Amino acid sequence: VAPFEGRATDGQARARPLVLSFEDVSQQRAAGQIRRDFVANVSHELRTPLTALTGFIDTLQGAARDDAAARDRFLAIMAREAGRMNRLVEDLLSLSRVEAEERMRPLDRIDLVALSRSAMASLLPLAEEAGARLELETSHDSLVVRGDADQLTQVLQNLVENGVKYGARGDKDSGANVVTIRLGVIAHEPVLRQAGAVMEVADRGPGIDPLHLPRLTERFYRVDSHRSREMGGTGLGLAIVKHIVNRHRGRLRITSEKGQGSRFTVILPME
Numbered sequence: 001v002a003p004f005e006g007r008a009t010d011g012q013a014r015a016r017p018l019v020l021s022f023e024d025v026s027q028q029r030a031a032g033q034i035r036r037d038f039v040a041n042v043s044h045e046l047r048t049p050l051t052a053l054t055g056f057i058d059t060l061q062g063a064a065r066d067d068a069a070a071r072d073r074f075l076a077i078m079a080r081e082a083g084r085m086n087r088l089v090e091d092l093l094s095l096s097r098v099e100a101e102e103r104m105r106p107l108d109r110i111d112l113v114a115l116s117r118s119a120m121a122s123l124l125p126l127a128e129e130a131g132a133r134l135e136l137e138t139s140h141d142s143l144v145v146r147g148d149a150d151q152l153t154q155v156l157q158n159l160v161e162n163g164v165k166y167g168a169r170g171d172k173d174s175g176a177n178v179v180t181i182r183l184g185v186i187a188h189e190p191v192l193r194q195a196g197a198v199m200e201v202a203d204r205g206p207g208i209d210p211l212h213l214p215r216l217t218e219r220f221y222r223v224d225s226h227r228s229r230e231m232g233g234t235g236l237g238l239a240i241v242k243h244i245v246n247r248h249r250g251r252l253r254i255t256s257e258k259g260q261g262s263r264f265t266v267i268l269p270m271e
C-alpha cells in the first residue's frame with residue numbers, strides 16, 4: 001500500500017511507516033440489537049394488557065352498557081390487566097435502578113438471617129394463598145455480609161415467589177408444596193476465591209429442563225410464556241436477581257432436575 005521510500009544502508013528497500021487502525025464494532029452492534037429487542041419486548045408486553053383494556057372499555061361503552069353482570073365481570077378482568085401493567089412498570093424501574101447502580105458496591109452490614117426472617121413474614125400471605133409452606137433452614141444465628149437490604153430482600157422475594165408460583169403448587173400432603181430458604185457458609189468459593197455466605201431458595205416442584213437454564217436470567221425469557229403470564233409474571237424477576245447479585249460481586253447458580261425441583265443459590269462474598 002505504501003510506496004517504497006529510498007533504501008537503507010544495507011541496500012534493502014524500506015517501507016514508509018503506515019498505520020492501519022481497526023475497530024471491532026461487533027460489540028456495539030450486539031448492544032444495539034439487545035436494546036432494540038428490549039424495546040420491542042417491552043412494547044409487546046404492554047400492548048397485550050392495553051389491547052384488552054381498550055377492548056373492554058369499548059364493550060362497556062356499547063353492548064354491555066346496561067348489563068350489570070357483564071360489567072362486573074369485565075371490570076374484574078380490567079383490574080387484572082391494569083395490575084399486570086403495574087407490575088411490569090415496577091419491575092422495569094427496579095431493573096433500570098439496579099443496572100445503573102451496578103458499579104457501586106453496597107456497603108451496609110446486613111444480617112441475612114434477620115433479613116430472611118422478615119422477608120418470610122411478608123411472603124407468608126402469598127404462600128398461604130397458593131397453598132404453599134415456607135421454611136427457613138440454618139444453623140447460624142446471624143450471617144453478615146456487606147450489601148443493600150432492600151435489594152437483597154428483593155432477591156429473596158423474587159426467588160420465593162417463583163418457588164411458590166412454579167414449584168409449590170402441589171398436593172399438600174405430598175410435601176411438594178414446600179419452598180425452603182437455606183442460609184449457610186462456604187469456606188472457599190472458587191470463583192470469588194474467598195469465603196461466601198450462601199442464600200438458597202429451593203422448591204420441590206416440576207423443575208426446569210436443563211436446556212433453559214443458561215437463558216433463565218435473560219430479560220423476558222420464560223420457559224412457558226402462557227403459564228408465566230397466567231401467574232402474573234413479567235419475565236423480569238430473575239434478570240433483576242442477577243443484576244442485584246452482580247452488584248454485590250456475588251454468584252448466582254441455578255440447578256434443577258426434572259421432577260425433583262429447582263434450586264437457586266446466591267453466594268455473596270463474606271468479609
Ligand code: ADP
Pocket residue numbers: 158162163166167203205207208216217221222223224228229232233234235236237238239262
Ligand atoms: P416470571 O415473571 O415469568 O416469573 P422470571 O424471570 O422470574 O420471570 O423467571 C423466568 C422463567 O423461569 C419463568 O417464566 C419460569 O418459566 C421459570 N422459572 C423461574 N423460577 C422457577 C421455578 N422455581 N420452577 C420452575 N420454573 C421456574
